[in-house]
Amino acid sequence: xxxxxxxxxRDICQRGTSLTIQCQVDSQVTMMFWYRQQPGQSLTLIATAxxxxxxxxxxxxxxxxxxxxxxNLTFSTLTVSNMSPEDSSIYLCSxxxxxxxxxxxxxxxxxx
Amino acid sequence: xENVEQHPSTLSVQxxxxxxxxxxxxxxxxxxxxxxxxxxxxxPQLIIDIRSNVGEKxxxxxxxxxxxxxxxxxxHITETQPEDSAVYFCAASNPGNQFYFGTGxxxxxxx
Numbered sequence: 001x002x003x004x005x006x007x008x009x010r011d012i013c014q015r016g017t018s019l020t021i022q023c024q025v026d027s028q029v030t031m032m033f034w035y036r037q038q039p040g041q042s043l044t045l046i047a048t049a050x051x052x053x054x055x056x057x058x059x060x061x062x063x064x065x066x067x068x069x070x071x072n073l074t075f076s077t078l079t080v081s082n083m084s085p086e087d088s089s090i091y092l093c094s095x096x097x098x099x100x101x102x103x104x105x106x107x108x109x110x111x112x
Numbered sequence: 113x114e115n116v117e118q119h120p121s122t123l124s125v126q127x128x129x130x131x132x133x134x135x136x137x138x139x140x141x142x143x144x145x146x147x148x149x150x151x152x153x154x155x156p157q158l159i160i161d162i163r164s165n166v167g168e169k170x171x172x173x174x175x176x177x178x179x180x181x182x183x184x185x186x187x188h189i190t191e192t193q194p195e196d197s198a199v200y201f202c203a204a205s206n207p208g209n210q211f212y213f214g215t216g217x218x219x220x221x222x223x
Contacts, residue, residue, distance in 0.1 A: 043213045096209050103155040
């Protein structure tokens with residue numbers, strides 16, 4: 001199974017600022033995703049991070065707000081831009097290895 | 113698109129009892145059904161899964177059953193222990209590796 005690490009594990013940010021979250025996988029994977037999980041809620045897919053091309057965003061999420069980079073098959077970043085308190089959430093990196101999906105430990109973001 | 117419903121949203125059991133969580137799905141193309149356990153402050157962890165060509169799978173105290181005709185699948189935990197307390201998510205995936213998640217079940221095992 002793929003092992004995923006994320007940095008930072010948590011952060012407290014002021015509104016209007018941006019935070020970049022890093023995701024590192026211990027093996028090369030084709031499919032990498034970013035999810036948001038609001039307190040007590042299920043997982044909401046933000047986008048699919050495509051290696052070498054622009055990410056594919058789900059309805060309700062836009063590139064200007066959540067720019068994503070995927071420079072290679074083991075690494076991706078998600079930036080939460082111009083943050084507001086509504087962005088307070090857990091952000092999860094995920095990969096599909098064969099047909100199984102694995103998640104990172106998450107980044108707990110609080111926006112004040 | 114796929115719609116996954118999960119019940120119950122909360123479940124409390126006495127230690128040693130069994131716990132059952134049920135999910136239904138709508139898309140007959142879904143062919144892979146994983147279950148995740150999420151402990152407080154951690155990411156979801158894959159605990160068991162089942163593919164559509166199998167009706168039941170067991171791993172120690174955990175089992176999953178699938179009824180393709182009725183489009184529902186269930187997680188069974190036997191001899192529950194306090195460390196089983198967590199939020200459990202079901203999911204359904206199609207051949208395109210699109211995953212759809214249930215709304216989660218918060219399981220509390222009372223010592």
